[in-house]
Amino acid sequence: MAFLNFLQPKNALEEGGRTAAPIHEDAGEPEKTCPNCHKPIPLSRLWANHLVCPCGYHFRMKARQRIAMAADKGTFRELFSELRSGNPLEFPGYGEKLDTVRSASGEAEAVVCGTAAIGGEACCLFVMEPYFMMGSMGSAVGEKLTRLFEYALEHRLPVVGYAVSGGARMQEGLLSLMQMAKTSAAVKRHSDAGLLYIAVLTDPTTGGVTASFAMEADILLAEPGATIGFAGARVIEQTTRKTLPKEFQKAEFVLQHGFIDSIAPRSGQKALLTRLLRLHKGG
Amino acid sequence: MDQIPYAVVKLARDNMRPTGLDYIGHIFKDFTELHGDRRFGDDPAIVGGVAWLGDTPVTVIAIEKGHTAKERSFRNFGAPNPEGYRKALRLMKQAEKFGRPVVCFIDTSGACCGIGAEERGQGQAIAENLMEMSTLCVPVVSILVGEGGSGGALALAVADRVWMLENAVYSVISPEGCASILWKDAKQAETAAASLKLTAKDALRFGVIERILPEKDMGKQPFYDRIAAALKTELDALSRDPDLIAKRYARFRGLGAVEESK
Numbered sequence: 001m002a003f004l005n006f007l008q009p010k011n012a013l014e015e016g017g018r019t020a021a022p023i024h025e026d027a028g029e030p031e032k033t034c035p036n037c038h039k040p041i042p043l044s045r046l047w048a049n050h051l052v053c054p055c056g057y058h059f060r061m062k063a064r065q066r067i068a069m070a071a072d073k074g075t076f077r078e079l080f081s082e083l084r085s086g087n088p089l090e091f092p093g094y095g096e097k098l099d100t101v102r103s104a105s106g107e108a109e110a111v112v113c114g115t116a117a118i119g120g121e122a123c124c125l126f127v128m129e130p131y132f133m134m135g136s137m138g139s140a141v142g143e144k145l146t147r148l149f150e151y152a153l154e155h156r157l158p159v160v161g162y163a164v165s166g167g168a169r170m171q172e173g174l175l176s177l178m179q180m181a182k183t184s185a186a187v188k189r190h191s192d193a194g195l196l197y198i199a200v201l202t203d204p205t206t207g208g209v210t211a212s213f214a215m216e217a218d219i220l221l222a223e224p225g226a227t228i229g230f231a232g233a234r235v236i237e238q239t240t241r242k243t244l245p246k247e248f249q250k251a252e253f254v255l256q257h258g259f260i261d262s263i264a265p266r267s268g269q270k271a272l273l274t275r276l277l278r279l280h281k282g283g
Numbered sequence: 284m285d286q287i288p289y290a291v292v293k294l295a296r297d298n299m300r301p302t303g304l305d306y307i308g309h310i311f312k313d314f315t316e317l318h319g320d321r322r323f324g325d326d327p328a329i330v331g332g333v334a335w336l337g338d339t340p341v342t343v344i345a346i347e348k349g350h351t352a353k354e355r356s357f358r359n360f361g362a363p364n365p366e367g368y369r370k371a372l373r374l375m376k377q378a379e380k381f382g383r384p385v386v387c388f389i390d391t392s393g394a395c396c397g398i399g400a401e402e403r404g405q406g407q408a409i410a411e412n413l414m415e416m417s418t419l420c421v422p423v424v425s426i427l428v429g430e431g432g433s434g435g436a437l438a439l440a441v442a443d444r445v446w447m448l449e450n451a452v453y454s455v456i457s458p459e460g461c462a463s464i465l466w467k468d469a470k471q472a473e474t475a476a477a478s479l480k481l482t483a484k485d486a487l488r489f490g491v492i493e494r495i496l497p498e499k500d501m502g503k504q505p506f507y508d509r510i511a512a513a514l515k516t517e518l519d520a521l522s523r524d525p526d527l528i529a530k531r532y533a534r535f536r537g538l539g540a541v542e543e544s545k
Contacts, residue, residue, distance in 0.1 A: 082543045082544060083541050083542075083543060084541070084542050084543075084544060085540070085541065085542070086540045086541065086542045088489070088540035089478065089479070089480045091478050091479075092474075092478055093465075139539030139540045139541050140539075140541050140542075142539055143539050143541045146536065168433070168434075168455050168456075169455075170455050170456045170461050170464070170465075170479070172455075172540070173454065173455050173479045173480050173481065173485075174453055174454065174455060174479075174480065174481070174485070174486060174489055174491050175489055175491075175538060175539050175540055176455050177433060177434070177437055177453075177454075177455040178437075178491060178535060178538040178539065179538075179539060180413055180434060180437060181413050181417070181437060181440075181441045181535045181538075182535045182536060182538060182539065184410065184413035184414045184417060184441070185413075185414070185417035185418075185441070185531075185532050185535055185536070186536075187414060188414045188415070188417050188418055189418075189532070191414075192418065206406075207406075207434075208433070208434050208455075210406030210407075210410070211394075211405070211406040211407075211409035211410050211413075211434040211438075212409075212410050212413055212434075213410070214406075214410075215404075215406050215407045215410040215411075216410050216411070216414050228406075229401050229405075229406065230394065230400070230401060230405040230406035230409070230434075231394075231396040231397075231400070231401065231405070235396055235460075236396055236397060236398065236401070239396050239397065240396075240397055240398060242398065244398065245398075248398070248401070249401060257402050257403070257404065258404075259404045259407050
Protein backbone atom coordinates (compact mmCIF):
# COMPACT_ATOMS: atom_id res chain seq x y z
CA MET A 1 0.00 0.00 0.00
CA ALA A 2 2.99 2.25 -0.47
CA PHE A 3 1.13 4.30 -3.07
CA LEU A 4 -1.15 5.63 -0.28
CA ASN A 5 1.79 7.03 1.64
CA PHE A 6 1.20 10.46 0.18
CA LEU A 7 -1.98 10.66 2.21
CA GLN A 8 -0.05 10.21 5.44
CA PRO A 9 1.20 13.27 7.27
CA LYS A 10 4.85 13.90 6.45
CA ASN A 11 5.74 15.03 9.92
CA ALA A 12 4.30 15.69 13.35
CA LEU A 13 3.95 19.40 12.71
CA GLU A 14 1.75 18.89 9.68
CA GLU A 15 -0.32 16.35 11.54
CA GLY A 16 -0.64 18.70 14.49
CA GLY A 17 -1.73 21.46 12.19
CA ARG A 18 -4.43 19.33 10.61
CA THR A 19 -5.86 18.06 13.86
CA ALA A 20 -5.86 21.52 15.40
CA ALA A 21 -7.63 23.13 12.47
CA PRO A 22 -9.71 20.72 10.40
CA ILE A 23 -10.41 22.47 7.14
CA HIS A 24 -13.99 21.35 6.69
CA GLU A 25 -15.43 22.21 10.07
CA ASP A 26 -16.10 25.88 9.31
CA ALA A 27 -16.96 25.59 5.64
CA GLY A 28 -19.57 28.11 4.62
CA GLU A 29 -19.13 30.21 7.73
CA PRO A 30 -18.30 33.90 7.39
CA GLU A 31 -14.60 34.58 7.70
CA LYS A 32 -12.31 37.51 8.28
CA THR A 33 -8.85 37.76 6.82
CA CYS A 34 -6.17 38.61 9.33
CA PRO A 35 -4.13 41.64 8.23
CA ASN A 36 -1.08 40.15 9.94
CA CYS A 37 -0.91 36.49 8.81
CA HIS A 38 -3.30 36.99 5.84
CA LYS A 39 -5.16 33.78 6.69
CA PRO A 40 -8.95 33.63 6.80
CA ILE A 41 -10.36 33.02 10.28
CA PRO A 42 -13.96 31.91 10.81
CA LEU A 43 -15.81 34.59 12.74
CA SER A 44 -17.05 32.11 15.35
CA ARG A 45 -13.51 31.21 16.26
CA LEU A 46 -12.45 34.86 16.31
CA TRP A 47 -15.32 35.69 18.64
CA ALA A 48 -14.57 32.77 20.94
CA ASN A 49 -11.01 34.07 21.20
CA HIS A 50 -11.86 37.71 22.09
CA LEU A 51 -11.13 38.81 18.51
CA VAL A 52 -7.55 37.60 18.59
CA CYS A 53 -6.22 35.71 15.57
CA PRO A 54 -4.35 32.41 16.28
CA CYS A 55 -1.25 34.31 15.04
CA GLY A 56 -1.65 36.76 17.92
CA TYR A 57 -3.05 39.72 15.98
CA HIS A 58 -5.53 41.71 18.09
CA PHE A 59 -8.52 42.90 16.08
CA ARG A 60 -10.28 46.15 17.00
CA MET A 61 -13.02 45.63 19.56
CA LYS A 62 -16.23 47.50 20.27
CA ALA A 63 -16.58 49.07 23.72
CA ARG A 64 -19.46 46.79 24.75
CA GLN A 65 -17.50 43.69 23.74
CA ARG A 66 -14.62 44.82 25.92
CA ILE A 67 -16.93 45.44 28.84
CA ALA A 68 -18.30 41.90 28.43
CA MET A 69 -14.74 40.62 28.37
CA ALA A 70 -13.35 42.59 31.32
CA ALA A 71 -16.27 42.96 33.74
CA ASP A 72 -17.74 40.08 35.73
CA LYS A 73 -20.99 38.92 34.22
CA GLY A 74 -23.92 41.21 35.03
CA THR A 75 -21.89 43.65 37.16
CA PHE A 76 -21.54 46.59 34.77
CA ARG A 77 -23.75 49.56 35.64
CA GLU A 78 -23.49 52.35 33.11
CA LEU A 79 -23.11 55.95 34.30
CA PHE A 80 -23.61 59.28 32.53
CA SER A 81 -25.05 57.68 29.39
CA GLU A 82 -27.33 60.71 28.97
CA LEU A 83 -24.39 62.97 28.08
CA ARG A 84 -23.61 63.78 24.47
CA SER A 85 -21.76 66.45 22.55
CA GLY A 86 -23.54 69.31 20.89
CA ASN A 87 -22.16 71.31 18.00
CA PRO A 88 -20.83 74.37 19.86
CA LEU A 89 -18.85 75.72 16.89
CA GLU A 90 -21.63 74.94 14.42
CA PHE A 91 -18.86 73.18 12.59
CA PRO A 92 -19.91 72.38 9.00
CA GLY A 93 -21.18 68.82 8.67
CA TYR A 94 -20.56 67.88 12.31
CA GLY A 95 -24.21 67.60 13.33
CA GLU A 96 -24.96 65.23 10.44
CA LYS A 97 -21.77 63.28 11.14
CA LEU A 98 -22.85 62.75 14.76
CA ASP A 99 -26.27 61.51 13.65
CA THR A 100 -24.75 59.02 11.21
CA VAL A 101 -22.15 57.76 13.67
CA ARG A 102 -24.71 57.41 16.43
CA SER A 103 -26.98 55.21 14.38
CA ALA A 104 -24.10 53.22 12.87
CA SER A 105 -22.31 52.55 16.15
CA GLY A 106 -25.30 52.27 18.46
CA GLU A 107 -23.46 54.50 20.94
CA ALA A 108 -24.30 58.09 21.87
CA GLU A 109 -20.67 59.01 22.46
CA ALA A 110 -17.12 57.74 22.06
CA VAL A 111 -16.71 56.46 25.62
CA VAL A 112 -18.79 54.18 27.82
CA CYS A 113 -18.42 54.71 31.58
CA GLY A 114 -19.71 52.89 34.61
CA THR A 115 -19.02 50.76 37.65
CA ALA A 116 -18.19 47.07 37.51
CA ALA A 117 -16.54 44.19 39.28
CA ILE A 118 -13.40 42.67 37.76
CA GLY A 119 -12.55 39.32 39.35
CA GLY A 120 -14.83 40.36 42.20
CA GLU A 121 -13.04 43.68 42.71
CA ALA A 122 -15.23 46.78 42.54
CA CYS A 123 -13.98 49.54 40.25
CA CYS A 124 -14.98 52.32 37.90
CA LEU A 125 -14.55 51.32 34.29
CA PHE A 126 -14.30 53.37 31.12
CA VAL A 127 -14.00 51.94 27.65
CA MET A 128 -13.56 54.08 24.57
CA GLU A 129 -15.38 53.23 21.35
CA PRO A 130 -13.26 52.93 18.20
CA TYR A 131 -16.37 52.80 16.02
CA PHE A 132 -17.45 56.27 17.18
CA MET A 133 -15.27 58.76 15.28
CA MET A 134 -12.26 56.65 16.28
CA GLY A 135 -12.74 57.38 19.94
CA SER A 136 -12.10 61.09 19.48
CA MET A 137 -12.45 63.27 22.57
CA GLY A 138 -14.96 66.08 22.47
CA SER A 139 -16.78 67.81 25.31
CA ALA A 140 -18.97 64.82 26.16
CA VAL A 141 -16.09 62.33 26.30
CA GLY A 142 -14.16 64.74 28.53
CA GLU A 143 -17.17 65.38 30.73
CA LYS A 144 -18.01 61.66 31.13
CA LEU A 145 -14.43 60.79 32.05
CA THR A 146 -14.16 63.71 34.47
CA ARG A 147 -17.40 62.69 36.16
CA LEU A 148 -16.17 59.10 36.36
CA PHE A 149 -12.93 60.09 38.11
CA GLU A 150 -14.91 62.35 40.44
CA TYR A 151 -17.34 59.50 41.15
CA ALA A 152 -14.41 57.14 41.80
CA LEU A 153 -12.89 59.69 44.17
CA GLU A 154 -16.15 60.14 46.05
CA HIS A 155 -16.67 56.38 46.40
CA ARG A 156 -12.96 55.63 46.85
CA LEU A 157 -12.82 53.25 43.91
CA PRO A 158 -9.98 52.41 41.54
CA VAL A 159 -10.41 53.25 37.86
CA VAL A 160 -9.70 50.83 35.04
CA GLY A 161 -9.77 52.36 31.57
CA TYR A 162 -9.43 51.12 28.02
CA ALA A 163 -8.13 53.86 25.74
CA VAL A 164 -8.54 53.99 22.00
CA SER A 165 -8.50 57.32 20.24
CA GLY A 166 -7.38 59.34 17.29
CA GLY A 167 -7.07 62.32 19.67
CA ALA A 168 -9.07 65.45 20.34
CA ARG A 169 -12.21 65.93 18.23
CA MET A 170 -11.34 68.84 15.95
CA GLN A 171 -14.99 69.60 15.14
CA GLU A 172 -15.34 70.91 18.70
CA GLY A 173 -12.27 73.10 18.40
CA LEU A 174 -10.79 74.64 21.52
CA LEU A 175 -13.44 73.11 23.74
CA SER A 176 -12.17 69.63 22.87
CA LEU A 177 -8.61 70.76 23.57
CA MET A 178 -9.75 71.92 27.01
CA GLN A 179 -10.97 68.39 27.79
CA MET A 180 -7.32 67.36 27.99
CA ALA A 181 -6.77 69.77 30.88
CA LYS A 182 -10.12 68.95 32.48
CA THR A 183 -9.64 65.17 32.51
CA SER A 184 -6.01 65.53 33.66
CA ALA A 185 -7.07 67.63 36.62
CA ALA A 186 -9.68 65.01 37.58
CA VAL A 187 -7.10 62.20 37.28
CA LYS A 188 -4.76 64.22 39.52
CA ARG A 189 -7.36 64.64 42.25
CA HIS A 190 -8.15 60.92 42.16
CA SER A 191 -4.43 60.12 42.24
CA ASP A 192 -3.67 62.53 45.10
CA ALA A 193 -6.29 60.71 47.18
CA GLY A 194 -4.13 57.58 46.94
CA LEU A 195 -6.42 55.79 44.53
CA LEU A 196 -5.36 53.44 41.74
CA TYR A 197 -5.81 54.05 38.02
CA ILE A 198 -4.87 51.39 35.48
CA ALA A 199 -5.02 52.19 31.76
CA VAL A 200 -4.96 49.68 28.95
CA LEU A 201 -3.84 51.36 25.73
CA THR A 202 -5.30 49.74 22.66
CA ASP A 203 -4.89 50.29 18.94
CA PRO A 204 -4.65 53.21 18.29
CA THR A 205 -4.07 55.55 21.25
CA THR A 206 -2.80 58.83 19.85
CA GLY A 207 -2.88 62.63 19.92
CA GLY A 208 -4.58 64.54 22.69
CA VAL A 209 -5.70 61.38 24.47
CA THR A 210 -2.12 60.09 24.71
CA ALA A 211 -1.13 63.59 25.83
CA SER A 212 -3.65 63.56 28.67
CA PHE A 213 -5.57 60.97 30.73
CA ALA A 214 -4.40 57.86 28.82
CA MET A 215 -0.76 58.38 29.85
CA GLU A 216 -1.54 59.48 33.40
CA ALA A 217 -2.33 56.08 34.92
CA ASP A 218 -0.32 54.54 37.76
CA ILE A 219 0.01 51.39 35.70
CA LEU A 220 0.07 51.52 31.91
CA LEU A 221 -0.66 48.36 29.97
CA ALA A 222 -0.89 48.02 26.20
CA GLU A 223 -2.24 45.43 23.83
CA PRO A 224 0.34 43.77 21.57
CA GLY A 225 0.98 45.68 18.36
CA ALA A 226 -1.11 48.70 19.39
CA THR A 227 -0.06 52.04 17.92
CA ILE A 228 0.65 54.44 20.78
CA GLY A 229 2.00 57.91 20.11
CA PHE A 230 1.40 61.64 20.04
CA ALA A 231 1.88 62.72 16.43
CA GLY A 232 0.58 60.58 13.60
CA ALA A 233 3.21 58.46 11.83
CA ARG A 234 2.26 59.81 8.40
CA VAL A 235 2.58 63.40 9.60
CA ILE A 236 6.00 62.66 11.09
CA GLU A 237 7.10 61.05 7.84
CA GLN A 238 5.95 64.06 5.83
CA THR A 239 7.50 66.57 8.23
CA THR A 240 10.87 64.88 8.71
CA ARG A 241 11.10 63.23 5.27
CA LYS A 242 12.59 60.20 7.00
CA THR A 243 11.49 56.59 6.74
CA LEU A 244 10.21 55.44 10.07
CA PRO A 245 11.43 52.23 11.69
CA LYS A 246 8.96 49.36 11.18
CA GLU A 247 8.06 49.04 14.85
CA PHE A 248 7.76 52.83 15.33
CA GLN A 249 5.04 53.73 17.87
CA LYS A 250 4.03 50.10 18.36
CA ALA A 251 3.41 48.94 21.93
CA GLU A 252 6.69 47.00 21.90
CA PHE A 253 8.60 50.15 20.83
CA VAL A 254 6.90 52.22 23.52
CA LEU A 255 7.75 49.57 26.13
CA GLN A 256 11.37 49.57 25.02
CA HIS A 257 11.51 53.36 25.44
CA GLY A 258 10.14 53.14 28.94
CA PHE A 259 6.70 54.67 28.57
CA ILE A 260 4.48 51.70 29.45
CA ASP A 261 4.73 49.09 32.19
CA SER A 262 3.82 45.95 30.31
CA ILE A 263 2.23 44.45 27.23
CA ALA A 264 -0.96 42.65 28.08
CA PRO A 265 -2.37 40.24 25.50
CA ARG A 266 -6.17 40.07 25.63
CA SER A 267 -6.19 36.45 26.80
CA GLY A 268 -4.59 37.29 30.13
CA GLN A 269 -5.91 40.82 30.64
CA LYS A 270 -8.70 40.10 33.06
CA ALA A 271 -6.48 37.93 35.27
CA LEU A 272 -3.80 40.63 35.27
CA LEU A 273 -6.27 43.41 36.10
CA THR A 274 -7.74 41.28 38.92
CA ARG A 275 -4.29 40.61 40.35
CA LEU A 276 -3.33 44.30 40.28
CA LEU A 277 -6.66 45.45 41.75
CA ARG A 278 -6.34 42.92 44.60
CA LEU A 279 -2.75 43.86 45.37
CA HIS A 280 -3.62 47.54 45.66
CA LYS A 281 -6.62 46.85 47.83
CA GLY A 282 -4.43 44.91 50.23
CA GLY A 283 -1.71 47.60 50.27
CA MET B 284 -14.71 95.39 11.19
CA ASP B 285 -13.16 92.04 12.18
CA GLN B 286 -10.52 90.45 10.00
CA ILE B 287 -11.20 87.07 8.47
CA PRO B 288 -9.85 84.34 10.77
CA TYR B 289 -7.20 83.11 8.33
CA ALA B 290 -5.75 86.63 8.13
CA VAL B 291 -5.44 86.54 11.92
CA VAL B 292 -3.65 83.16 11.66
CA LYS B 293 -1.15 84.79 9.29
CA LEU B 294 -0.65 87.73 11.66
CA ALA B 295 -0.14 85.35 14.58
CA ARG B 296 2.59 83.58 12.60
CA ASP B 297 4.39 86.72 11.40
CA ASN B 298 8.08 86.50 12.28
CA MET B 299 8.19 90.22 12.96
CA ARG B 300 5.99 89.79 16.01
CA PRO B 301 7.75 89.94 19.37
CA THR B 302 8.86 86.49 20.52
CA GLY B 303 9.25 85.00 23.99
CA LEU B 304 12.66 86.56 24.63
CA ASP B 305 11.37 90.02 23.64
CA TYR B 306 8.67 89.80 26.28
CA ILE B 307 11.11 88.54 28.90
CA GLY B 308 13.58 91.33 28.12
CA HIS B 309 11.03 94.16 28.20
CA ILE B 310 8.73 93.11 31.02
CA PHE B 311 11.09 91.65 33.64
CA LYS B 312 14.36 92.72 35.25
CA ASP B 313 17.53 90.69 35.83
CA PHE B 314 16.36 87.58 34.01
CA THR B 315 18.61 84.59 34.72
CA GLU B 316 18.11 81.73 32.35
CA LEU B 317 18.01 78.25 33.86
CA HIS B 318 18.65 75.42 31.44
CA GLY B 319 17.90 71.74 31.14
CA ASP B 320 15.35 69.17 32.20
CA ARG B 321 17.81 67.11 34.33
CA ARG B 322 16.64 64.04 32.37
CA PHE B 323 17.86 64.26 28.82
CA GLY B 324 18.85 67.70 27.57
CA ASP B 325 18.09 71.35 27.12
CA ASP B 326 15.44 72.37 24.63
CA PRO B 327 16.17 75.74 22.96
CA ALA B 328 12.49 76.03 21.96
CA ILE B 329 11.58 76.74 25.59
CA VAL B 330 13.39 79.42 27.55
CA GLY B 331 12.94 79.50 31.31
CA GLY B 332 14.39 81.19 34.32
CA VAL B 333 13.94 83.58 37.21
CA ALA B 334 13.50 87.34 37.12
CA TRP B 335 11.90 90.30 38.87
CA LEU B 336 8.49 91.63 37.95
CA GLY B 337 8.67 95.00 39.70
CA ASP B 338 9.58 93.98 43.24
CA THR B 339 8.29 90.40 42.98
CA PRO B 340 10.52 87.45 42.09
CA VAL B 341 8.87 85.27 39.44
CA THR B 342 9.59 82.22 37.33
CA VAL B 343 9.22 82.97 33.61
CA ILE B 344 8.81 80.33 30.93
CA ALA B 345 8.51 81.21 27.25
CA ILE B 346 8.31 79.32 24.01
CA GLU B 347 10.84 81.00 21.74
CA LYS B 348 10.50 80.96 17.95
CA GLY B 349 13.37 83.27 17.02
CA HIS B 350 13.30 86.05 14.40
CA THR B 351 16.04 85.34 11.86
CA ALA B 352 16.34 82.13 9.85
CA LYS B 353 19.30 81.07 11.95
CA GLU B 354 17.51 81.76 15.22
CA ARG B 355 14.38 80.03 14.05
CA SER B 356 16.26 76.93 13.08
CA PHE B 357 18.13 76.90 16.43
CA ARG B 358 14.83 77.27 18.28
CA ASN B 359 13.24 74.51 16.19
CA PHE B 360 10.67 77.12 15.04
CA GLY B 361 9.22 77.15 18.53
CA ALA B 362 8.21 73.50 18.43
CA PRO B 363 9.20 72.08 21.83
CA ASN B 364 10.49 68.59 22.43
CA PRO B 365 9.59 66.54 25.51
CA GLU B 366 12.69 67.83 27.32
CA GLY B 367 11.35 71.37 26.86
CA TYR B 368 8.09 70.52 28.60
CA ARG B 369 10.01 68.66 31.31
CA LYS B 370 12.29 71.68 31.81
CA ALA B 371 9.20 73.88 32.14
CA LEU B 372 7.71 71.53 34.74
CA ARG B 373 10.99 71.41 36.65
CA LEU B 374 11.03 75.21 36.81
CA MET B 375 7.38 75.36 37.89
CA LYS B 376 8.07 72.91 40.71
CA GLN B 377 11.02 75.08 41.69
CA ALA B 378 8.74 78.12 41.70
CA GLU B 379 6.34 76.21 43.94
CA LYS B 380 9.15 75.38 46.35
CA PHE B 381 10.17 79.02 46.67
CA GLY B 382 6.62 80.33 46.59
CA ARG B 383 6.95 82.55 43.54
CA PRO B 384 4.37 82.92 40.78
CA VAL B 385 4.82 81.56 37.27
CA VAL B 386 4.31 83.52 34.04
CA CYS B 387 4.26 81.65 30.70
CA PHE B 388 4.45 83.10 27.19
CA ILE B 389 3.12 80.75 24.56
CA ASP B 390 3.85 80.87 20.85
CA THR B 391 4.01 77.55 19.04
CA SER B 392 2.51 75.91 16.00
CA GLY B 393 2.52 72.76 18.13
CA ALA B 394 4.73 70.32 19.99
CA CYS B 395 7.59 69.00 17.88
CA CYS B 396 6.52 66.29 15.51
CA GLY B 397 9.50 63.98 15.09
CA ILE B 398 10.99 60.56 15.71
CA GLY B 399 13.06 61.64 18.72
CA ALA B 400 10.09 63.43 20.28
CA GLU B 401 8.04 60.24 20.09
CA GLU B 402 10.89 58.09 21.41
CA ARG B 403 11.22 60.39 24.40
CA GLY B 404 7.49 60.43 25.14
CA GLN B 405 6.05 63.69 23.80
CA GLY B 406 2.53 62.62 24.83
CA GLN B 407 3.65 61.62 28.31
CA ALA B 408 5.54 64.89 28.82
CA ILE B 409 2.51 67.00 27.89
CA ALA B 410 0.17 64.82 29.96
CA GLU B 411 2.38 65.18 33.01
CA ASN B 412 2.42 68.96 32.70
CA LEU B 413 -1.38 69.11 32.45
CA MET B 414 -1.71 66.95 35.53
CA GLU B 415 0.93 68.68 37.64
CA MET B 416 -0.01 72.23 36.69
CA SER B 417 -3.57 71.57 37.83
CA THR B 418 -2.41 71.43 41.46
CA LEU B 419 0.60 73.76 41.43
CA CYS B 420 0.17 75.82 44.59
CA VAL B 421 1.51 79.12 43.23
CA PRO B 422 -0.33 81.45 40.83
CA VAL B 423 0.14 80.80 37.12
CA VAL B 424 -0.69 83.29 34.35
CA SER B 425 -0.22 82.17 30.75
CA ILE B 426 -0.28 84.54 27.80
CA LEU B 427 -0.73 83.36 24.23
CA VAL B 428 1.29 85.85 22.22
CA GLY B 429 1.24 84.27 18.77
CA GLU B 430 0.22 80.75 17.82
CA GLY B 431 -1.46 78.55 20.39
CA GLY B 432 -1.02 75.20 18.71
CA SER B 433 -2.99 72.45 20.41
CA GLY B 434 -1.53 70.25 23.19
CA GLY B 435 1.88 71.80 22.69
CA ALA B 436 0.45 75.16 23.81
CA LEU B 437 -1.91 73.78 26.46
CA ALA B 438 1.06 72.10 28.18
CA LEU B 439 2.00 75.59 29.47
CA ALA B 440 -1.53 76.93 29.81
CA VAL B 441 -3.19 75.07 32.68
CA ALA B 442 -3.18 78.40 34.47
CA ASP B 443 -5.31 80.51 36.81
CA ARG B 444 -5.58 83.16 34.10
CA VAL B 445 -5.07 82.68 30.39
CA TRP B 446 -4.77 85.80 28.24
CA MET B 447 -4.41 86.25 24.52
CA LEU B 448 -3.03 89.02 22.41
CA GLU B 449 -5.57 90.52 20.03
CA ASN B 450 -4.20 88.66 17.00
CA ALA B 451 -3.03 85.48 18.66
CA VAL B 452 -4.81 82.25 17.82
CA TYR B 453 -5.56 79.19 19.95
CA SER B 454 -6.67 76.00 18.28
CA VAL B 455 -6.96 72.24 18.64
CA ILE B 456 -5.40 71.76 15.19
CA SER B 457 -3.85 74.02 12.53
CA PRO B 458 -6.29 75.15 9.85
CA GLU B 459 -4.09 73.40 7.24
CA GLY B 460 -4.12 70.13 9.21
CA CYS B 461 -7.86 70.34 9.73
CA ALA B 462 -8.51 71.00 6.03
CA SER B 463 -6.31 68.16 4.88
CA ILE B 464 -7.93 65.66 7.27
CA LEU B 465 -11.54 66.69 6.73
CA TRP B 466 -11.54 67.79 3.12
CA LYS B 467 -8.28 66.21 1.88
CA ASP B 468 -7.26 69.65 0.76
CA ALA B 469 -4.87 71.89 2.69
CA LYS B 470 -5.90 74.77 0.41
CA GLN B 471 -9.20 74.95 2.25
CA ALA B 472 -7.31 76.25 5.28
CA GLU B 473 -9.23 79.52 5.06
CA THR B 474 -12.55 77.73 5.51
CA ALA B 475 -11.07 75.59 8.27
CA ALA B 476 -9.73 78.65 10.10
CA ALA B 477 -13.20 80.16 10.09
CA SER B 478 -14.85 76.92 11.21
CA LEU B 479 -12.39 76.24 14.05
CA LYS B 480 -13.26 79.49 15.88
CA LEU B 481 -9.66 80.09 16.84
CA THR B 482 -9.47 83.85 17.41
CA ALA B 483 -9.08 85.56 20.78
CA LYS B 484 -12.70 86.75 20.62
CA ASP B 485 -13.89 83.18 20.13
CA ALA B 486 -11.73 81.92 23.00
CA LEU B 487 -13.14 84.65 25.25
CA ARG B 488 -16.70 83.78 24.24
CA PHE B 489 -16.13 80.08 25.09
CA GLY B 490 -14.64 81.00 28.46
CA VAL B 491 -11.26 79.54 27.52
CA ILE B 492 -9.47 82.85 28.23
CA GLU B 493 -10.12 85.71 30.64
CA ARG B 494 -8.72 88.65 28.76
CA ILE B 495 -7.69 89.98 25.34
CA LEU B 496 -4.60 92.18 25.35
CA PRO B 497 -4.59 94.95 22.72
CA GLU B 498 -1.68 95.10 20.29
CA LYS B 499 -1.43 98.89 20.11
CA ASP B 500 2.24 99.96 19.98
CA MET B 501 3.25 96.33 19.69
CA GLY B 502 6.97 95.86 20.16
CA LYS B 503 7.37 99.30 21.78
CA GLN B 504 7.93 99.84 25.49
CA PRO B 505 4.40 101.12 26.27
CA PHE B 506 3.03 97.83 24.91
CA TYR B 507 5.22 95.83 27.29
CA ASP B 508 4.52 98.20 30.17
CA ARG B 509 0.80 97.59 29.82
CA ILE B 510 1.35 93.83 30.02
CA ALA B 511 3.68 94.25 33.00
CA ALA B 512 1.10 96.34 34.85
CA ALA B 513 -1.66 93.84 34.12
CA LEU B 514 0.52 90.97 35.32
CA LYS B 515 1.44 92.77 38.54
CA THR B 516 -2.16 93.47 39.44
CA GLU B 517 -3.28 89.96 38.60
CA LEU B 518 -0.46 88.11 40.36
CA ASP B 519 -0.93 90.28 43.40
CA ALA B 520 -4.60 89.34 43.62
CA LEU B 521 -3.96 85.65 42.89
CA SER B 522 -1.22 85.46 45.51
CA ARG B 523 -3.72 86.43 48.17
CA ASP B 524 -6.31 83.86 47.08
CA PRO B 525 -6.53 80.92 49.52
CA ASP B 526 -8.64 78.83 47.10
CA LEU B 527 -6.29 79.03 44.15
CA ILE B 528 -6.17 75.29 43.32
CA ALA B 529 -9.90 74.74 43.80
CA LYS B 530 -10.65 77.69 41.54
CA ARG B 531 -8.20 76.48 38.92
CA TYR B 532 -9.94 73.11 38.96
CA ALA B 533 -13.33 74.78 38.60
CA ARG B 534 -12.02 76.95 35.76
CA PHE B 535 -11.25 73.96 33.55
CA ARG B 536 -14.02 71.78 34.99
CA GLY B 537 -16.59 74.14 33.53
CA LEU B 538 -15.30 74.08 29.97
CA GLY B 539 -17.15 72.13 27.31
CA ALA B 540 -20.51 72.01 25.58
CA VAL B 541 -22.53 68.99 26.61
CA GLU B 542 -26.18 68.15 26.09
CA GLU B 543 -28.17 65.86 28.35
CA SER B 544 -30.81 63.77 26.70
CA LYS B 545 -32.66 60.58 27.34
